[in-house]
Amino acid sequence: MTSASTFFGVPTPILPTSLLDSALMIADPARRTLWYMCVIISLSSLNYPDVIPQVMSHFTEHHLSSNSPIYTDDDARSTAVRQIREGLIKSTGIVGAARTGVAMRTLGNCIPEEYREKGDEAMHSPRKEESVEEARRRGKEFWLNIYARNPAFDQNATVRASADYAFIIRGRSPLRACVFLSWPSEPLETGYAIVAALYGMDAQTQLQHHMKGMLFNGATHEDLLELQQLCLGIAKELGVVFRFPNAPIPNVDGL
Template sequence: MSSTPALPTSFFDPVLSLPPQQRLRWYMCVVVSLSSLNYPDVIPQVYEHLDTHLFSTLSHDDRFTYARQLREGLIKSTGIVGAARTGNAMRALSRFIPDNLRETESPRSQESDEAARARGKAFWTRIYERNKAFDPQATVRASPDYAFVVREILYGRVFSFNGVIDDLTTGYVIVSALYGMDCPNQLAHHMKGMLVNGASREDLKRLQDLCLGLARTLGVSFRHGPAPIPTSPSE
């Protein structure tokens, strides 16, 4: 069994200068990337740093909100990474979160399928409607049932749920997961989706540097090179 690699202190230096909400998003992207890269055993190092440098400065209510958002990032990444790796990551994280920062019920279970599907359709449309390189019928031609699962279930129940994190943060989660999965075609589309939801090209470059830098730190190599960063959603 291989040993758990240690992230160097220097890896965390960039997060220390960020404001609290952006700091949480940075930690979230790292946790999602570690799940996608299949390094769930490194997640406790990230949570320890988060606990020391962010949670210790917050009220209990803010810590609860941020812990909930961190879990939500992993939940949404399930649609990219899959249940197995996400489950390993969620359990690794859960061992270090105290009981008073845990939820006791599922907010998704409290909404109707109709509401979730309508929201998912709207979210899917916002991401893809301005993207000239995206063929909306390609997935249907490949498999109508797969298209149903993606659009009605993943977008409805997973990606578009906005009760915990917003659409832009969801984009950060999806793109972080796609870097770890080495999926340049989907990366290209979802980076454009992030631009639609308010990200800048500089934001995308910083996220790319973070995800690929983490992979290099862990000694992970990819088959494909990174997808080019788009300048607009329609290119």
Template sequence: MPPETPSLPDVLLQSSLSLRNTTERIRWYMCVIVTLSSLNYPDVIPQVYDHFSTNLLAELPPADRFRAVQNVREGLIKSTGIVGAGRTGNAMRTLSNCIPDEYREADSPRSKESDEVARKRGREFWLNIYARNPAFDPEASVRASPDYAFVVRDLLYARVFSYDGVLDPLTTGYAMVSGLYGMDCQNQLQHHMKGMLFNGASRHDLLYLQELCLRVAKELGVQFRHPPAPIPTIPTQD
């Protein structure tokens, strides 16, 4: 018998309604769904999608509804490189069962790009996250495994993380960091939070995201090995 699906409290879901604008609210739902995927609670996603549909999609013009759903779906795709295909696949299929046909994608825009274009953009995205981070050793992955370094830089960054047809680099950072919180992956959290700062986030934004992801985990009874990750600073931040 499968375990009983827990329920997220209304007070958590209703907190999305206090955000300032539609863009922030869509991002909120994306981050919660990515966190649920990372935590391995895909069966909770329908609760979040139902709230998303009732309290946001219903308020949007029809032409904007597909784009809003696409943003959430793209957040999960971006998190594949963090969480892995197994958990993300379960989450994506669960989300798909909630989505009406008119909000589905008919094809794969990524598949139409050349490797040259994708790798150039991926390298630029990778450099934007790591090049200005003195705590990052760019050769550590190569020393560990040149093949691993190739997969990360030439496949994940090129084809997954850097693709900008749906989400901009900052919103991509939100998806990646949400996945990292669910995985309790502290070292990578530091690097990618700094990447968000380089892409325009504030330390307040990072604290809000941390509180959201950890609150979702707490409501589900998840206990992490590590304490909350310190919110980093970068040289250009006050």
């Protein structure tokens, strides 16, 4: 693979046009936005934030111009930008603040000026306005929706390993990891963000749980297979070698 530039002196790989152009084959606007969101989350998780500008350049060229055939007005284009950014925010709960922070700043520099938040809006955090009680409620509800419905998940194993860690991830502490993930949006959209991040982290056990979570919230086996092929295809293009075998796509029939 050739390189476009360097990042801290390390060559930046160039994603093939064929991979980027595969987004143009997706007719549904919502699914196309999910495609770009998952690619950017994957790059963040894999620690290739310097490749994000290539993806955003493709997105800008094909979707943020006034002649976009799929996002037909400024509101639709702004919504798509916000959704991509929100997916990256949610991936913080999986990837962590360090990699996500670099990816977020890189993404922010790639968004065209007319689609950036400005003035008071740019300085406003909707999450900041939410009460601690409501955030905790959301975090607990998210945890119950994904994990409590899964009989293969040992709900006490995390507590036995560390009660303090369990307190954090289940959304009832000031850190509230589940609250990153449960901010209001379609549960399936959140599932895409989580699973894309988990592929990059090579976290196969968690992948099993959250693929089930996607199925619980309306995904199909084909949806999961397409997401798997996308995430693993990006990793292959970048020369990433994972340690562990791919978690099989689960079946939740009868659960």
